[in-house]
Amino acid sequence: MVVVIMGILAAIAFSSYTRQVARTHRVAAEGCLSQAASYMERYYTTYMRYDQTGSSASATANTLPQLDCMTTSQPGLEYDYSLSSLSASTYQLNAKPKGMQATRDVLCGTLSLNQAGARSPSTTGCW
DSSP states (O other), X not given: OHHHHHHHHHHHXXXXXXXXXXXXXXXXXXXXXXXXXXXXXXXXXXXXXXXXXOSSTTOOBOOOOOXXXXXXOTGGGGEEEEEESOOSSOOEEEEEEXXXXXXXXXXXXXXXXXXXXXXXXXXXXXX
C-alpha cells in the first residue's frame, strides 16, 4: 500500500516538475526575445531602419546576432530564434521550441515579438 501511494505521489511530482521546467525555459526564451528586441531598437536608432545599414548599393543587410542567451544558456537552447517580416519599419522575432520543449509546451508553441511590442500567442500564461 505504501509503495502504491509513493508511486502516485511520484507521478504527480514528476508531472509538476516537467511543467515547471517547460515554463522556466519559456520565460528564458521571452527574456531572450526582449534582448533581441533591444538590439533591433538600437540598430534602428543608429540606421533609422531595421533592415539594412543604408539604402545605397553597398548597404549591408541586418541579421539577428547570436546573443549569449541564444548560444550559452541552457534554457535558451530549447528554442530556435529567428527574425522575420524584416523591412525598413517592421520586424518580427520568433522563438520556436525544439526537442523536449516542443512536446512539453504545446499550449504556447512559437513565441513572437514585433517592433510594436505585440506578443503572440496571446494565450493566458504564455507571456
